[in-house]
Amino acid sequence: MFEQLERDYNQNIRSRWWYLVPILFGLVGGVIGYFALRKDDPHKAKNCLILGGILTIINIVVSISLSAVFPFEQNFNPGY
Numbered sequence: 001m002f003e004q005l006e007r008d009y010n011q012n013i014r015s016r017w018w019y020l021v022p023i024l025f026g027l028v029g030g031v032i033g034y035f036a037l038r039k040d041d042p043h044k045a046k047n048c049l050i051l052g053g054i055l056t057i058i059n060i061v062v063s064i065s066l067s068a069v070f071p072f073e074q075n076f077n078p079g080y
Contacts, residue, residue, distance in 0.1 A: 012040040018033050019033075021052075023055065026052055030048050030055075033049070
């Protein structure tokens, strides 16, 4: 029991601003956040990695569905 308390006490709490890295950069930001936080705050590091993965998957699904709804014009004529 005391080992758990000592481990939690020695664990540095990092800023919540680290969640912006995976929000802005997706999976790459999640990996960056994970490696930056893994020793000081492993719980937040894992959350950054998961958040980056989820946002990347959402981005891919939205991009595919939008390209299916609004297909690209094959006969693009710029007018000259």
